[in-house]
Amino acid sequence: MGKSTLAIKGGKRVIPAGMQQKWPPVDDVDRQMVLASLEGKNHAFGPNCTAFEQEFAAWNGNPYAITTNSGTAALHMGVVACGCGTGDEIIVPAYSWSSSATCILHHSCIPVFVDIDFSTINIDVTKIERAITPRTKAIIVVHLHGLPVAMEPVLAIARKHKLKVIEDACQAHGATYKGRKVGTWGDCGAFSFNQNKCLCSGEGGMFVTNSEEMLNKARQLWSFGETATPTQKRDYHVYAMGWMYRNNDLTAAFGRSQLTKLDGFLKREIENAQVLTEQLRGVPGLILPMTPPDCGHNYYNYTIRFDMEALGHAHDASDYRYKLIAALQAEGLETGVWQSFVLPAMTVFQAKDGFGHGHPWSSPHAGPVNYDVSQYPQAQKHCDRHTGMTTPLRAPNGAELAMLVAEAIRKVMENADQV
Numbered sequence: 124m125g126k127s128t129l130a131i132k133g134g135k136r137v138i139p140a141g142m143q144q145k146w147p148p149v150d151d152v153d154r155q156m157v158l159a160s161l162e163g164k165n166h167a168f169g170p171n172c173t174a175f176e177q178e179f180a181a182w183n184g185n186p187y188a189i190t191t192n193s194g195t196a197a198l199h200m201g202v203v204a205c206g207c208g209t210g211d212e213i214i215v216p217a218y219s220w221s222s223s224a225t226c227i228l229h230h231s232c233i234p235v236f237v238d239i240d241f242s243t244i245n246i247d248v249t250k251i252e253r254a255i256t257p258r259t260k261a262i263i264v265v266h267l268h269g270l271p272v273a274m275e276p277v278l279a280i281a282r283k284h285k286l287k288v289i290e291d292a293c294q295a296h297g298a299t300y301k302g303r304k305v306g307t308w309g310d311c312g313a314f315s316f317n318q319n320k321c322l323c324s325g326e327g328g329m330f331v332t333n334s335e336e337m338l339n340k341a342r343q344l345w346s347f348g349e350t351a352t353p354t355q356k357r358d359y360h361v362y363a364m365g366w367m368y369r370n371n372d373l374t375a376a377f378g379r380s381q382l383t384k385l386d387g388f389l390k391r392e393i394e395n396a397q398v399l400t401e402q403l404r405g406v407p408g409l410i411l412p413m414t415p416p417d418c419g420h421n422y423y424n425y426t427i428r429f430d431m432e433a434l435g436h437a438h439d440a441s442d443y444r445y446k447l448i449a450a451l452q453a454e455g456l457e458t459g460v461w462q463s464f465v466l467p468a469m470t471v472f473q474a475k476d477g478f479g480h481g482h483p484w485s486s487p488h489a490g491p492v493n494y495d496v497s498q499y500p501q502a503q504k505h506c507d508r509h510t511g512m513t514t515p516l517r518a519p520n521g522a523e524l525a526m527l528v529a530e531a532i533r534k535v536m537e538n539a540d541q542v
């Protein structure tokens with residue numbers, strides 16, 4: 124059997140089993156900090172939580188941060204901090220993680236979807252203005268897969284229409300626009316520390332802002348609707364609608380220890396992505412990730428698209444994509460489809476029922492919105508053509524694995540007639 128026989132057809136796989144090392148790397152710094160927390164007196168919102176907030180805020184360049192039990196919680200806090208309420212409309216890209224949009228429902232607000240720009244996979248900034256109505260209160264931008272949205276044009280639109288801007292930076296730790304980190308541009312931002320994220324503490328998140336007013340509004344929602352924080356004297360009075368979104372000490376200890384290594388992790392990820400891009404340039408049938416010159420990508424997810432027009436599979440793009448992915452996986456590559464639905468196609472939006480009785484869409488404060496999926500052709504095109512990689516490019520994996528990842532992709536694309 125020749126070298127070009129695909130593994131899925133019985134050939135030898137390119138990436139040897141067991142070569143890829145697990146994410147995140149854990150060392151004595153992590154062990155010591157997590158064990159010290161375990162030996163401590165407060166396993167709820169303890170001293171590691173407060174320290175994590177201060178250290179993450181300093182790392183990102185925000186004056187304020189609140190640590191949460193998820194990125195979704197931090198996004199919901201952003202919706203509330205922006206002063207949004209029942210029936211208010213919030214603009215969000217048609218392609219993202221589900222909770223970039225369901226966080227809007229969590230506060231009885233109405234998502235209004237805007238198509239993406241196929242080249243960046245981010246919201247198409249040129250289409251935002253036509254989605255604005257008298258009910259619009261905010262824009263959620265998602266720095267998807269670690270590529271920042273062009274924040275200056277977004278902020279210009281927001282200023283013109285008196286809208287707030289929430290940055291969903293859940294995938295974009297350390298990514299920069301015009302040299303400044305994401306999460307510092309909008310009115311507030313949300314990060315996730317979930318398993319596959321560039322900073323992993325198992326689960327967890329961080330709300331960040333430069334505004335004391337936003338901080339106080341977000342804090343109220345975060346802990347049962349109490350204005351007092353858990354570290355201050357509590358009066359157990361519920362002043363406003365609240366959830367329980369606090370982080371815990373053990374998780375924060377792990378987050379803090381990983382944060383000490385984050386810059387090194389991000390450097391390695393970017394170097395590995397560069398190796399991949401150099402090796403894959405010119406491979407037929409592939410569309411590689413693009414980075415506008417004023418952006419610093421963190422390559423959280425190195426996403427490739429198959430050029431189905433060039434491959435002659437525009438008519439069965441999604442099915443053929445799954446065949447190519449099966450062939451890549453057989454070569455030993457950890458890759459797969461990220462979101463296979465555009466957000467407005469998801470049942471909760473099509474049914475327009477979040478809480479029963481059609482709420483929030485049935486509220487007298489809400490206006491009509493149309494979720495006809497034909498309005499988001501670029502998001503659908505991306506959905507049907509992509510596959511992504513996260514862990515193969517993460518530390519401690521290095522250039523040796525990145526070269527084999529490139530070889531596996533090249534082998535499949537050059538022998539696509541076998542799939």
Ligand SMILES: Cc1ncc(COP(=O)(O)O)c(C=O)c1O
Binds near residue numbers: 220
């Ligand atoms: C773009 C985006 N937004 C929001 C989230 C939600 O983060 P979490 O899972 O921490 O709630 C995620 C990750 O899951 C995400 O990728």
